[in-house]
Amino acid sequence: MLKVAGLTINVVRKDIKNLHLGVYPPAGRVRVAAPLMISDEAVRLAVIDKLAWIKLQRSKFEQQPRQSEREMAVGESHYVFGRRYRLRVHEAEGTPRVAVRGIASLDLFVRPGATRKQREAVLDRWYREQLKALVAPMFTAWQAKLGVQASAWGVKRMKTKWGSCTPASRRVWLNSELAKKPVECIEYIVVHELLHLAEPNHGERFVALMNRYLPRWAATQKRLNASPLGHEEWGADDAGVRLAPHDGT
Structure with missing residues (x-):
């Protein structure tokens, strides 16, 4: 430091x-x-x-722009793949679930008396399922296109980045918060992390590969980082610049 x-x-x-x-x-x-x-x-x-x-x-x-803390109450705004929905809460017996209704409503079905945290857990689990379903074919297609192969990939809550790749184990993780972001932003993160299997660092070769396979990646990165932040703050590799070493070091 x-x-x-x-x-x-x-x-x-x-x-x-x-x-x-x-x-x-x-x-x-x-x-x-x-x-x-x-x-x-x-x-x-x-x-x-x-x-x-x-x-x-x-x-x-x-x-x-940032969202206020979610109360999981009727009428709240929640995002799914970049689109805003209004939450509708239904208390009913049975397995808790979430369903998209039309183009504007997100229905949350919970047991009677469910707390805010319990409602939130149901929605978080649904977000993860939606994100996994979306990115599974992306991983298949992009691994073939890039000529790389991850040993495994998964979705989890991450507080400091949108995604991560460990070249040594060839494992890729995606931040579950991506389920709220536009699809093109999610694809950018998938490509970004998979390319680390070919180039571990963010050097000139990595940038050249990003430019080759995803020419509009910089604009997509800006769109991702300009989208509303959740109440629980998340990080991303947003703004960066390479600097030449100073003399005498």
């Missing part, structure tokens, strides 16, 4: 050639991926050089 102009900078050392500075939603967390041999002072100078840019990114996050 470094302190620069009142900012806390998370520094991660990697076997890379250049520094990569990223500013992450929702609160504008600043992270620098730095080559192993570059000094803390060089990292500090690089951050100082980009202070105006960092402040601009943090300002954008502050202005980003």
Whole structure:
């Protein structure tokens, strides 16, 4: 960790050639991926050089629309694959479930007296099921197209990123919150994580591969990070810039 102009900078050392500075939603967390041999002072100078840019990114996050805490009550807005629905709660005996009604309503069926947390658990489980059903054919198609193969993939709640890939185990995870985002944004994350099986780092080769297979990925990334944030704040690799190492490091 470094302190620069009142900012806390998370520094991660990697076997890379250049520094990569990223500013992450929702609160504008600043992270620098730095080559192993570059000094803390060089990292500090690089951050100082980009202070105006960092402040601009943090300002954008502050202005980003956010949902209030969900009460799981009738009339609330909930998003499914980027579309907004109004929640309708039905108390009835039987297995709790969720159903989309038309183009505007989301029906939540719960047992009589179900608490907010119990209602939320039913909806969260449904979100995961919908996301898995959507991305299963995406994984099949994109793995064939990219020439890679994940050993396994799954969906779980994640607080710091939209997705993750561990090249060593070849396992991919997707954030369950993606079920609320537009389909093209979900596909962008699937491609992004699968490409890490071919290129572990976010270097020039990785960017070239993204440009080759998903030419509009940068615009889609911006759309994803401009979409409403949930009450429980989530992160994404939103804004980043590669920096050339400073002399004398």
